[in-house]
Amino acid sequence: MKTDNIQRQMKKGVLEMCILAIISRREVYTSDIIEKLKEAELIVVEGTLYPMLSRLKSAGYLEYSWRESKYGPPRKYYQLTEAGSEFLNNLEGSWGKLVNSVENIVEKNTNHE
Amino acid sequence: MKTDNIQRQMKKGVLEMCILAIISRREVYTSDIIEKLKEAELIVVEGTLYPMLSRLKSAGYLEYSWRESKYGPPRKYYQLTEAGSEFLNNLEGSWGKLVNSVENIVEKNTNHE
DNA sequence: ATATAGAACCTTGCATTGCAAAGTACCCCA
DNA sequence: TGGGGTACTTTGCAATGCAAGGTTCTATAT
Numbered sequence: 001m002k003t004d005n006i007q008r009q010m011k012k013g014v015l016e017m018c019i020l021a022i023i024s025r026r027e028v029y030t031s032d033i034i035e036k037l038k039e040a041e042l043i044v045v046e047g048t049l050y051p052m053l054s055r056l057k058s059a060g061y062l063e064y065s066w067r068e069s070k071y072g073p074p075r076k077y078y079q080l081t082e083a084g085s086e087f088l089n090n091l092e093g094s095w096g097k098l099v100n101s102v103e104n105i106v107e108k109n110t111n112h113e
Numbered sequence: 114m115k116t117d118n119i120q121r122q123m124k125k126g127v128l129e130m131c132i133l134a135i136i137s138r139r140e141v142y143t144s145d146i147i148e149k150l151k152e153a154e155l156i157v158v159e160g161t162l163y164p165m166l167s168r169l170k171s172a173g174y175l176e177y178s179w180r181e182s183k184y185g186p187p188r189k190y191y192q193l194t195e196a197g198s199e200f201l202n203n204l205e206g207s208w209g210k211l212v213n214s215v216e217n218i219v220e221k222n223t224n225h226e
Numbered sequence: 227a228t229a230t231a232g233a234a235c236c237t238t239g240c241a242t243t244g245c246a247a248a249g250t251a252c253c254c255c256a
Numbered sequence: 257t258g259g260g261g262t263a264c265t266t267t268g269c270a271a272t273g274c275a276a277g278g279t280t281c282t283a284t285a286t
Contacts (some may be wrong), residue, residue: 013122
C-alpha cells in the first residue's frame, strides 16, 4: 500500500463528477479537460479519460460535436445532455453527503494536540 | 450507471481512512466498526470489511488481540501501529486536498439560480 | 512526393477492490 | 446432542483507473 495510491484511490468516484462539472461550464475537448483538472491538482491521463467519456456518452449524459483545428485532426467537443445535468446534480448531492459523513468520523478522532 | 453506484464509487478510497480513524479512537472489533460507520451513514458490510482489515494488517498499519466474549467466539480487537498513525495522517492530508480540488472544480460551475 | 513531428483519438490488458454469497468455527443453553 | 446466535474467512464477480501501444489526421520541411 504505497502513498502514491492514496490520492488515486480517493479520486475514484469523484472524477465523473468533476468531468461533468467542467463540461457543464462550456464545451471542451479532452485536452481542455485534462488541463482544467491539472489546474485543480487532479492529475488524469488519456487512458483514463477516453473510456470515461465513452461511458458517459453511452449512458446518455454527454453528446459531442466535431470541430476542426488548425493544429491537427478534428476534436470532439463535449456537451451535457438534460440527463447529464440531472446526473451531475445527483453526484454533487452524494458528494456533499459523503464529505459530511467523513467529517463526522474523522473529526471525532482528531486529538487536537 | 445507476444512482445506487454513485455513493459506492465515491466511498472507495476513503473507507480505509474512516476505519483507521475509528480504530484510532479506541480498540474495536469488526461489528463495532460497522456500527460506527452506519451511524455516519456510511454503510459497509462484512465482505468489505474483513478483507480490508486483513490488508491493513499485512501492510503493518494494524495489530489485533483476541478477547473473549460472553456471547460467542472470541473477537479480534484492532489497534493502530505507529505506521498506522502516520498513514492515517497522510490519508487525512490527501483527503483534505481532494476536497479542496473538487470544490475548486465544482463551485466554479455552480450557477446559483 | 516523402518524411517527420505533433496533436488527437482509441484500445488492450492488468491490478485493485467493494461486495454478495457461501463456508467455517466457536459459544451457550436446553 | 442439537439448535441458534455470533464472529471470522474465503471465493468469485464486476467496475474502473491507468500504463502502454496503436491509428489517424494536419502541417512543415526536405
